Amino acid sequence: MTVTYDALHQQLLEKQQHLQGQLEDTESAVREEGVGYSNHMADAGTEVFEQARDVSVARQLKRSLSDVHHALSKFKDGTFGICEGCGSIIELARLEALPSARMCLECQSHREGKR
């Protein structure tokens, strides 16, 4: 069975919803941990550590979410599945594995090699 763009669109919508929910949970955890933090000096180290971890999780979620938003906007433009590096069609197998991929494998590895 080959995956269709419609199915990928659906996957992206579901992923967006999922990430949004996770992000809200993480952000409210960060807020709750911030409350009364100066009142327990003994636990302060742990709390700071946990808060830093949640903040980095939130940052990662935001990045994934913006990738998904970007892919969804490409659906609107009719440019979904087109490589942003060379303008060629991204292989379906790659999109199936990573619906939010912006570039074909070749451009992606080229870019990563430059770093």
Ligand SMILES: [Zn+2]
């Ligand atoms: Zn390319």
